[in-house]
Amino acid sequence: MSQPSAQVLFEILAREHTDRLMSYLRATSIDASAADDIFQETMLRAWRRLGDYDHQRPFGPWLRGIAKYVVLEHYRARQQIASEPLLEAVAAQVTQFEGPAGTDFRERLDELQACVDKLTEPYATAIDLAYRNGQPIAQIAEQVKENIETVKKRMQRARAMIAECLHRKGLFA
Amino acid sequence: MNQREENINAGEIDLQSHARDLCVHALLVTRNELPIMGERRMQRLAQCLHQQHTTGFAWGRFARTGGGLLAVAALLIAAFVSGPQQVNAADRARAIATQERASSDRRVMFLLTPPGKDSDRPLLSGTLDVRDAKHIVLMLRMPHGAEEIRGRNGDTSWSIDPRGVVHTEPCDRPWPVWIQSPRGGLIVDMAEMLETGLQPGWQWSRNLESNLDPGTELLQATRAQGAPVEPNKISVMIDSLSGKVKRMEISWAEKHMPIIGADGQMRRGGERGWREDGMPPPRGGVIPMGAPGSIVIVPEPAITFTADWFTAEHYAKKIIP
Numbered sequence: 001m002s003q004p005s006a007q008v009l010f011e012i013l014a015r016e017h018t019d020r021l022m023s024y025l026r027a028t029s030i031d032a033s034a035a036d037d038i039f040q041e042t043m044l045r046a047w048r049r050l051g052d053y054d055h056q057r058p059f060g061p062w063l064r065g066i067a068k069y070v071v072l073e074h075y076r077a078r079q080q081i082a083s084e085p086l087l088e089a090v091a092a093q094v095t096q097f098e099g100p101a102g103t104d105f106r107e108r109l110d111e112l113q114a115c116v117d118k119l120t121e122p123y124a125t126a127i128d129l130a131y132r133n134g135q136p137i138a139q140i141a142e143q144v145k146e147n148i149e150t151v152k153k154r155m156q157r158a159r160a161m162i163a164e165c166l167h168r169k170g171l172f173a
Numbered sequence: 174m175n176q177r178e179e180n181i182n183a184g185e186i187d188l189q190s191h192a193r194d195l196c197v198h199a200l201l202v203t204r205n206e207l208p209i210m211g212e213r214r215m216q217r218l219a220q221c222l223h224q225q226h227t228t229g230f231a232w233g234r235f236a237r238t239g240g241g242l243l244a245v246a247a248l249l250i251a252a253f254v255s256g257p258q259q260v261n262a263a264d265r266a267r268a269i270a271t272q273e274r275a276s277s278d279r280r281v282m283f284l285l286t287p288p289g290k291d292s293d294r295p296l297l298s299g300t301l302d303v304r305d306a307k308h309i310v311l312m313l314r315m316p317h318g319a320e321e322i323r324g325r326n327g328d329t330s331w332s333i334d335p336r337g338v339v340h341t342e343p344c345d346r347p348w349p350v351w352i353q354s355p356r357g358g359l360i361v362d363m364a365e366m367l368e369t370g371l372q373p374g375w376q377w378s379r380n381l382e383s384n385l386d387p388g389t390e391l392l393q394a395t396r397a398q399g400a401p402v403e404p405n406k407i408s409v410m411i412d413s414l415s416g417k418v419k420r421m422e423i424s425w426a427e428k429h430m431p432i433i434g435a436d437g438q439m440r441r442g443g444e445r446g447w448r449e450d451g452m453p454p455p456r457g458g459v460i461p462m463g464a465p466g467s468i469v470i471v472p473e474p475a476i477t478f479t480a481d482w483f484t485a486e487h488y489a490k491k492i493i494p
Contacts (some may be wrong), residue, residue: 007219007222008284008469009284009420009469009471010222011215011218011219011222011284012282012283012284012298012469012471013216013282014218014412015215015298015314016282018211018214018215019203019211022199022203022206023196023199023200023202023203024199024213025199026197026198026199026202026203027192027195027196027200028195028200036214036217036419039214039218040214040217040218043218043221044221044222046216047222055474056474058474060368083188085188086188086191086192086195087190088196089188089189089191090192090196092192093193093196094196095381097196097200101473101474101476102280102473102477102478107201107227109203109204110198112197112201112204113204118199123294127201130201131202131204131205132205134205139460149187156194159193159194159197159198159201160190160193160194162197162201163190163194163197165197166197171262172193172196173189
């Protein structure tokens with residue numbers, strides 16, 4: 001077999017773990033474009049260090065271990081301070097959410113959607129406009145005729161309700 | 174509890190709730206991201222990997238669990254215990270097929286390369302979950318993000334199309350030629366394909382050359398003649414120590430590949446072939462039925478499926494809200 005096949009194989013693994021890794025990176029408070037750059041850098045480092053990976057262990061946490069250092073470097077380069085305990089707490093939540101080996105991450109995301117569907121008004125609309133329509137908070141505030149701070153608090157409350165729902169399903173710590 | 178402990182606990186609770194909030198936000202963004210964004214991300218990664226194609230990288234080390242000692246041990250075993258003079262390649266393939274067949278629940282990931290020599294073509298990926306010949310689930314992801322799932326649970330065959338509609342299928346519904354092996358099993362089931370290669374007409378060879386990773390051996394089977402839509406080459410990378418398959422690549426002869434032109438017209442081969450750009454045909458279902466360029470198969474770590482894993486309901490409830 002030729003060497004390019006190794007790249008192809010790695011791409012399979014990368015595809016399987018894209019959503020998990022991007023979820024972790026987005027949760028580390030990085031803006032969207034930086035998250036994409038860090039995703040690329042993490043995957044390239046994983047590719048170079050694949051020989052160190054223990055096949056008997058799950059791939060996701062190993063990948064997030066690499067990602068954590070790339071995130072820390074990202075903050076350091078911008079002279080910002082990253083909270084390592086927070087990064088650890090985020091990683092632990094993502095690990096719990098992704099479940100044991102063999103679990104379909106999309107299935108887990110569908111469980112998340114089921115929690116979203118249980119939201120009542122005005123939380124459901126806030127989440128819908130922000131995440132499904134991708135509208136900025138200022139625009140949502142204008143649309144629902146509330147001030148920005150109220151919308152922010154509403155969304156935070158909605159996320160807390162979703163987190164509680166996921167906790168009850170055993171998907172969140 | 175003293176004041177300091179209370180403060181620490183309060184801080185931990187605050188940290189945890191902050192982490193939960195960030196995670197829910199992140200997961201909502203991921204859940205609502207358009208598939209095309211993920212595809213662009215993967216294309217960018219593929220380009221980066223291609224540009225800096227690492228010389229000396231050894232995929233085979235991927236499956237190595239120990240350090241140098243294990244690698245050396247594997248190399249010694251490969252060189253002195255099971256060298257090419259002592260073990261016939263076909264016998265080796267037969268032993269590995271038996272070992273693969275003996276395992277119960279197993280999952281492989283596979284990546285399908287459409288026919289043609291253009292390396293920029295989109296790739297189709299998927300997974301195959303197998304318990305036995307009558308308990309199978311195939312999940313195929315197209316480059317544009319659509320998914321099709323086909324499965325068999327005992328005597329019931331089913332499929333779920335990209336719209337999430339469940340169909341009951343006749344058990345004799347044909348699979349694409351890159352799924353159904355010439356023996357009637359599934360090509361992406363490694364045991365099946367090894368046994369296919371043990372049929373008359375195939376020639377096995379064994380490679381323990383130094384350009385392979387320590388503890389790795391390569392078995393290859395080729396055949397000069399065969400049915401037009403059947404594969405003509407099987408390459409199996411094996412861990413010499415455990416005898417487990419690390420990866421398998423199955424290839425089809427270029428001249429036999431059916432192609433559908435950009436105009437939707439078939440150039441060669443049977444119905445529902447591949448379009449020249451590697452995307453599915455404009456009509457007649459999502460899964461291309463014709464012969465691809467190759468399939469690369471990688472086994473996943475040990476897994477145990479739940480009782481309902483092979484039922485359509487298990488997947489339908491995920492797809493249909």
